Amino acid sequence: MPVDPAQARLRSAYIDFVRAGRGSALDRDGGAQHLTASCFVFTPDMSRVLLCFHKKGRFWVQLGGHIEASDLSVAAAALREAREEGGIAELSPLDGRLVAGTGDPLPVDVHRHALSSRFGRCTTHWDIGFAAVARADAMPVTSHESEDVAWWPTDALPQQVPQGFGDRLAVVLRELAHRLAAH
Template sequence: MSSSALTGIGCYSPQTARDRGMWQRLQAFCRQEPQAFGRNPETGHVTGSAFVMSPDRKNVLLTHHKKLNRWFQLGGHCDGIADVPFVALKEAYEESGLACIRPLSACVFDVDIHEIPPGARECAHLHYDIRYLFQAEAGGIAASGESHALAWVPITRLEDVTDSPGVLVLREKLEPFLSSSC
């Protein structure tokens, strides 16, 4: 499958019907929504996430999200910044306490569009979540105020902490992604 690119997001090579559907929905959203990188819950918005791998690439760093009370990859809102790889890396640093994180590819690893439930100040809305793959190089982990805890979770044991398809996709996509040139 050939790759295509979106300004502010990067290049992506959809491999499955799920991937192609998510990428097409993201492309349409970015064409139609002038504030795609903002934070308007009435229209939804683009978010940036980081799957941070351990140095040996056998574990991924997950955060137990306070607001949603579930285990997820690191990440957050763009808040008007139309540079999603930067946002994903910034969020990874802020939420992990790691001292050095490096990208494993300049390409998008995954796209996952999912609904965020309503909260005290926001209606239910969509996150157009763009995921990138990183590797921890140095530093210990320390949970941020947005998290109950952080944990290095073995890739082979992801289902022990989450049933989220958006996290479990890591296991099926990791090896093919690392062996591709995007």
């Protein structure tokens, strides 16, 4: 169960959304609302986070995107998206616990957000966020999906981030600190 009470409540809403079976929650073609997977990539000392400048959104945000049929899990989709968008092949999932029987890390964040008309027929993403670590000297490479990819200090984010993103990142860091301290 997440440390943050708001995350715990939102987790319950996610479970209800998936159980309601409105289209396929995993399939972006299954409806205007669907699950997405993202990955907060950090340096080993957790002082920097890798962000991409999202073409459609016009803001800096963690790496992530849609879940594809070839993804074995939501966690696998998050890591795939992080590797594709960030251009860093060597990423290590970061979590003190794993989902029983899968070897997948547990999510560190859930975030439901409405989308602008720039996103086409998608109206809401129910994002499931994971965390990973890259080597301190890892050099990101911009992909065709982003205009830019760069490391940012976790306490000095760029101005062009979605509203509340700094608070969201702080919750992710607290969740990770709690989990890692427990192990």
